[in-house]
Amino acid sequence: MDARFTAEQDEIRGALRGLLRRRCGPRELRDALDTPAGHDPDLWAALAGQLGLPGLALPEEYGGVGCSATELALACEETGRVLAPSPLLATAVLAAPLLLALGTEDQRADLLPRIASGTLTATLAAPPATALALTCGNEGEWAGGGRAGGVQARLVRGAGGGTTAVAGAPGGAADAGAAWRLYGQVEQVLDGHTAGLLVVAAHAGGFARSRTLLFLVSGDAPGLVRTRQTALDATRPRACVQLRDVEAELLGGDEEADVLGALARLGDTVAAVLACEAVGAADRALERTVEYVGQREQFGRVIGSFQAVKHRLADVYVQLQAARSAAYYAAWAVGQGEQRVGGLALAQALEALRTAAAEGIQLHGGIGFTWEHEAHLYFKRATGDDLLFGPAHRLRAHAADAARLFERTEVSV
Numbered sequence: 001m002d003a004r005f006t007a008e009q010d011e012i013r014g015a016l017r018g019l020l021r022r023r024c025g026p027r028e029l030r031d032a033l034d035t036p037a038g039h040d041p042d043l044w045a046a047l048a049g050q051l052g053l054p055g056l057a058l059p060e061e062y063g064g065v066g067c068s069a070t071e072l073a074l075a076c077e078e079t080g081r082v083l084a085p086s087p088l089l090a091t092a093v094l095a096a097p098l099l100l101a102l103g104t105e106d107q108r109a110d111l112l113p114r115i116a117s118g119t120l121t122a123t124l125a126a127p128p129a130t131a132l133a134l135t136c137g138n139e140g141e142w143a144g145g146g147r148a149g150g151v152q153a154r155l156v157r158g159a160g161g162g163t164t165a166v167a168g169a170p171g172g173a174a175d176a177g178a179a180w181r182l183y184g185q186v187e188q189v190l191d192g193h194t195a196g197l198l199v200v201a202a203h204a205g206g207f208a209r210s211r212t213l214l215f216l217v218s219g220d221a222p223g224l225v226r227t228r229q230t231a232l233d234a235t236r237p238r239a240c241v242q243l244r245d246v247e248a249e250l251l252g253g254d255e256e257a258d259v260l261g262a263l264a265r266l267g268d269t270v271a272a273v274l275a276c277e278a279v280g281a282a283d284r285a286l287e288r289t290v291e292y293v294g295q296r297e298q299f300g301r302v303i304g305s306f307q308a309v310k311h312r313l314a315d316v317y318v319q320l321q322a323a324r325s326a327a328y329y330a331a332w333a334v335g336q337g338e339q340r341v342g343g344l345a346l347a348q349a350l351e352a353l354r355t356a357a358a359e360g361i362q363l364h365g366g367i368g369f370t371w372e373h374e375a376h377l378y379f380k381r382a383t384g385d386d387l388l389f390g391p392a393h394r395l396r397a398h399a400a401d402a403a404r405l406f407e408r409t410e411v412s413v
Helices: 007-024 026-033 041-047 067-080 088-102 105-117 257-291 307-335 343-363 365-369 375-389 392-404
Strands: 122-123 151-157 178-190 197-204 211-218 225-227 240-252
Touching: 007 026, 007 041, 007 067, 026 178, 041 178, 041 375, 067 088, 067 307, 088 105, 088 122, 088 178, 088 197, 088 257, 122 343, 151 211, 178 197, 197 240, 211 257, 257 307, 257 343, 257 375, 343 365, 365 375
Parallel strands: 122 197, 151 197
Antiparallel strands: 151 178, 178 240, 197 211, 211 240, 225 240
């Protein structure tokens, strides 16, 4: 492994940092959070038009840049530094890889170029920690499991009048007059209130042929109700998505596709990207704190000169650098196709961000607790990601279970 950044990676990071410095300062961030969408469309247009960020990890044949998930993770480190609110995570990290991996050629040719250009945003409508196998296996009942809850999918025949279920139909193409319809609800869908396309995980088949499938639902589909939710972390807008007998298209057109495996593989990439994003946020939180303690005076001297303050910041720095190393390795590993490394890196990065944000609030004194200061936004990002994709101890426990770390083995002598 060569730990050095390539010239292309340095160029991507530098260009993105410069654009975000100009377009996503503290005031612009606050203004974006107060909009109905929760992000600045002009910033998204700049990220897509000037840098091609939504298509960074998409093949050139679909209008993308042709880079790997490694470059996307490093780019997200820069967006994490400023807590940039944008549909990047939902579109480029959650939805686009599933379209690329499972979609038919027609679906890819229709959707991926629009995603790469930034004209179409997308998201994954599924509980992320469970569906992506971050904290447990994803073979459970999170998509409905044949019982009430989650989202249920049924194949119906709808020719003009009423609709009837197609009993035992093996697939979407088995009956020329049949169509898939979805009913259910998904909470905490990232950018679910604004996404032009939803990739919805739903349960189909009842107990007899129980399986989880992925479906494509247009953002303006009849029967789709989307409500923006009040979130602890306002920089990650999310929505409650209700599907009331909504017509949907089966992703890939094949009911026998390994959907759970694809989601689990995606989960490792998502964890690596989130780890880099958290490292960027922690780095900026520490940077701001160091700047402040070098200016604020107490007892006739700057507080940064006190040994106790130096020790606390040194501890944060060490934890941050360890998390950075883990995040960079995870970003490199997913680019090489290696699995089972993202969850551990994410756990370490989330803990580093929480520590850096908490120490920042404490060392900023009275102003660190105010709504007007940005310190609380970094702490809320750490807590919000911990709730949405973790928590850290479950990320580690799942990694240990997957590696069979604590299985007892008997050695015969």
